[in-house]
Amino acid sequence: MNSKRKKSGIIIIGDEILSGRTKDTNSNFIINNLSKKGVDVEEVSVIKDEEPEIIKKVKEFSLKFDFVFTTGGIGPTHDDITALSISKAFNLVYEINIAAKKQLKKHYNKPGELTEARLKMAYMPRGSNLINNPVSFAPGFNIKNIFVFPGVPQIMESMFLEFIDSITENRSIPQVSISTTLSEGVIATFIGQIQKENIDVKIGSYPYFKDGDFGVTLVIKCESDIDLRNVSKKIFSYLSKLNGNPKYL
Numbered sequence: 566m567n568s569k570r571k572k573s574g575i576i577i578i579g580d581e582i583l584s585g586r587t588k589d590t591n592s593n594f595i596i597n598n599l600s601k602k603g604v605d606v607e608e609v610s611v612i613k614d615e616e617p618e619i620i621k622k623v624k625e626f627s628l629k630f631d632f633v634f635t636t637g638g639i640g641p642t643h644d645d646i647t648a649l650s651i652s653k654a655f656n657l658v659y660e661i662n663i664a665a666k667k668q669l670k671k672h673y674n675k676p677g678e679l680t681e682a683r684l685k686m687a688y689m690p691r692g693s694n695l696i697n698n699p700v701s702f703a704p705g706f707n708i709k710n711i712f713v714f715p716g717v718p719q720i721m722e723s724m725f726l727e728f729i730d731s732i733t734e735n736r737s738i739p740q741v742s743i744s745t746t747l748s749e750g751v752i753a754t755f756i757g758q759i760q761k762e763n764i765d766v767k768i769g770s771y772p773y774f775k776d777g778d779f780g781v782t783l784v785i786k787c788e789s790d791i792d793l794r795n796v797s798k799k800i801f802s803y804l805s806k807l808n809g810n811p812k813y814l
Contacts, residue, residue: 571604571631577611578637590718591636619650637716641682648689657690665704672702696728699771699782723771740786741797747809766796
């Protein structure tokens with residue numbers, strides 16, 4: 566094995582996986598995409614939603630591997646205990662992350678929408694870095710060499726694809742996120758043309774569904790701040806003309 570390749574481990578957290586009610590597709594997706602970036606996965610572990618087990622496995626993997634990826638257990642329900650367990654694993658304060666709370670407030674912006682249960686998704690270990698979520702807006706997080714993602718495959722996959730460059734390059738690529746209430750079918754031709762005209766810009770399109778309404782989040786990335794601003798402005802202007810209620814996230 567090339568000694569320059571990084572080593573990683575994956576922890577799949579969820580009783581539903583072990584019971585057979587849900588099939589694990591997350592580990593396969595992560596393995597395939599890490600391999601393309603020169604990161605080897607050496608171990609995958611599937612564990613229950615139990616605090617002692619999560620603490621034990623996170624500490625063990627953190628010492629063994631350069632990167633550790635977890636999926637599952639960061640939602641709003643009582644059995645979503647991954648963030649709390651990781652806080653305890655490293656003796657860190659478990660608290661509301663202000664940036665995460667702001668993101669949730671932008672998404673759940675109607676009176677009464679940001680319930681205590683949903684606010685739970687902003688709690689994480691003190692000092693965590695957020696992992697952007699372009700689909701449902703509740704972020705994942707990174708603390709030390711642990712990278713924490715939700716268990717829902719559609720959401721995890723979108724987050725992972727947006728995130729992967731940040732650990733396989735020396736720095737993250739500047740990006741702008743814009744949400745719209747328009748569907749992909751309405752904007753696809755325009756976005757495709759913008760992409761062709763700006764080959765150095767990467768545009769990701771991620772549909773979302775919220776309280777009976779749907780829309781799309783566009784994530785625009787580019788090394789050049791000037792090109793990033795220009796493309797973002799063109800897209801925002803186009804969405805505005807179509808009454809797509811665009812918002813910078």
